[in-house]
Amino acid sequence: MTVDSSKDLHTDYLEVMMGPSHPAMHGITQIKLFLDGETIISADVEPGYLHRGFEKECEDHRWNQIVPYTDRLNYVSPLINNVAYVMAVEKLCGIKPTPRCEYLRTILSEMNRLTDHLTCVGAAVMELGAFSGFLYFVKARELYYDLMESVTGARVTYAWTRVGGMRWDIPEGFEAQSYAAIKETRRILKEIDGLFTKNRLFLDRVVDVGVISREDAISYGITGPFLRSTGVAYDVRKADPYAAYSEVEFEIPVGENGDCYDRYKVRMAEMEQSMRIIEQALAKLPKGPVNVEDPRFIFPPKQAVYTTIEGMINHFRLVYDDVHPPKGEAYGYAEGGNGEIGFYVVSDGGNKPVKCRVRPPCFTIVAALGKILEGHMVADIVPIYGSVNMIGGEMDR
Amino acid sequence: MSIEAVEKIKARFPEAVEEAHRQAGDDTVRVQRDSWFTVLQFVRRVLGFDLFVDLTAVDYLAREEGLPRFEVVVHLRNMTTGKRIRVKSRVPESDPSIQSVCPLWKGANWFERECHEMYGILFKDSPDLRHLLLYEEFEGHPLRKDYPIDQRQPRIPLLASEERRFSRPADETPHGHGPGFQDKP
Numbered sequence: 001m002t003v004d005s006s007k008d009l010h011t012d013y014l015e016v017m018m019g020p021s022h023p024a025m026h027g028i029t030q031i032k033l034f035l036d037g038e039t040i041i042s043a044d045v046e047p048g049y050l051h052r053g054f055e056k057e058c059e060d061h062r063w064n065q066i067v068p069y070t071d072r073l074n075y076v077s078p079l080i081n082n083v084a085y086v087m088a089v090e091k092l093c094g095i096k097p098t099p100r101c102e103y104l105r106t107i108l109s110e111m112n113r114l115t116d117h118l119t120c121v122g123a124a125v126m127e128l129g130a131f132s133g134f135l136y137f138v139k140a141r142e143l144y145y146d147l148m149e150s151v152t153g154a155r156v157t158y159a160w161t162r163v164g165g166m167r168w169d170i171p172e173g174f175e176a177q178s179y180a181a182i183k184e185t186r187r188i189l190k191e192i193d194g195l196f197t198k199n200r201l202f203l204d205r206v207v208d209v210g211v212i213s214r215e216d217a218i219s220y221g222i223t224g225p226f227l228r229s230t231g232v233a234y235d236v237r238k239a240d241p242y243a244a245y246s247e248v249e250f251e252i253p254v255g256e257n258g259d260c261y262d263r264y265k266v267r268m269a270e271m272e273q274s275m276r277i278i279e280q281a282l283a284k285l286p287k288g289p290v291n292v293e294d295p296r297f298i299f300p301p302k303q304a305v306y307t308t309i310e311g312m313i314n315h316f317r318l319v320y321d322d323v324h325p326p327k328g329e330a331y332g333y334a335e336g337g338n339g340e341i342g343f344y345v346v347s348d349g350g351n352k353p354v355k356c357r358v359r360p361p362c363f364t365i366v367a368a369l370g371k372i373l374e375g376h377m378v379a380d381i382v383p384i385y386g387s388v389n390m391i392g393g394e395m396d397r
Numbered sequence: 398m399s400i401e402a403v404e405k406i407k408a409r410f411p412e413a414v415e416e417a418h419r420q421a422g423d424d425t426v427r428v429q430r431d432s433w434f435t436v437l438q439f440v441r442r443v444l445g446f447d448l449f450v451d452l453t454a455v456d457y458l459a460r461e462e463g464l465p466r467f468e469v470v471v472h473l474r475n476m477t478t479g480k481r482i483r484v485k486s487r488v489p490e491s492d493p494s495i496q497s498v499c500p501l502w503k504g505a506n507w508f509e510r511e512c513h514e515m516y517g518i519l520f521k522d523s524p525d526l527r528h529l530l531l532y533e534e535f536e537g538h539p540l541r542k543d544y545p546i547d548q549r550q551p552r553i554p555l556l557a558s559e560e561r562r563f564s565r566p567a568d569e570t571p572h573g574h575g576p577g578f579q580d581k582p
Contacts, residue, residue, distance in 0.1 A: 048529060048531060048532070056546055218447050219447065219449065219502050219503040220449070220503050220504035239479050344453060354457070367504055368504070
């Protein structure tokens, strides 16, 4: 006797809340899923759990005091945020940093790009079950955290740039340590490549998963590795070279299909390019001061503060009043780990910004996430979300 | 940035362009609020600025009398030529609304949602204007200049079931944890 059980089966759509704190998703975001079986009919992404009023706080602080806040945006590559922010203010002020400063910003930005990509890919493979893979990535990342610590004194929150320069020069022996770290990273990346790039288990989860078309990606405002995986070779470092990027040679790796696997490959290839940039920039590193010699922006040397009246006044003025960019507006942007990070600053001539808007690169990607997820299975959320590299600090500000 | 694009916008919409300037290398056009959508449609479809970079607003509360309070700002990039442009429009406090540009760029929606909750600017004909970063019950618009930085938000009322759990006096709770902890039966 056969029983027709199809009439008893529930065929309603199921509403599932994934997150806000889900073990297989890094970052805190809620995804409201409508499921037909295991297939996603629609997904509504709700961010905002890490919102802490970045822009409001900026409007209450002086220009140089905002630098530590920018650390907390994309906290896996804070120095790129520092650089992008001071670039916007320097653009408004019309000052150009010294050549040594430009090179050091380039070198340290690339080190942070490495930490960003290592964290992103490492966390993505960990969420797919390859926990040991994560340890390889973190091992390489630790090399750069140590290097950054030797320069800035902090492992994650650097606050290292200033309007018109930066806090310190690099310590002695930094070059040799960097070369050693790069050599070690190349070895680790080769191991990682052997672990994942042709791994059957990994390919099954990422190939042709999370595809986005070139036109859609541009229309959503997506930049960075996510856009380059679709085949668009847009990189701020090449398109509008800032710092010392016009003086070093590197390539922009692009993908073809715009799926999770292409994003993995683009990130892996970009790490090699970053190391190339660091090597070239270290070899060419010019001598000279790291700060512009302009008492409106940079503290005078201590000798001058104690012996001359001008030095004393300038020091006092900078401590009490900070910099005063001219009235107006400027949009400064740099290539962050996730894409174009931009700062739109408006000044009324005072020592606090009227507006300090940050254009977060992963915001646009997460905005497109709902559309990308449609038609996929629930399990595909994990690799797709991993390849987005959603950083809560930057996304929710 | 693109000076040609600014000239083309000026030639195409001579009465809509209120101001055009180039400061720190950024080309900027300020247009009338009523022609916001038409100008941006021209910028998107004819001039080819296809990458939606950013949309935000600025609150000029302390500005001289008579000038509209808000300014909505859009940054765009042309992926073919690599040029950039900034388009702005002034929005008065009495009627804080402007046409939505969601039909032109898919990415515009989330930026408009954020701008809506932070500044209270209404984007007309937008498909979705729910809160994005703030919670639903949030009162006021935090990025407006007249919203104090230390403003506190009212507590969200508890549900009836939650009310019962929290209504017990603090000294009657086990281990002195204060209200909220339930006794084990």
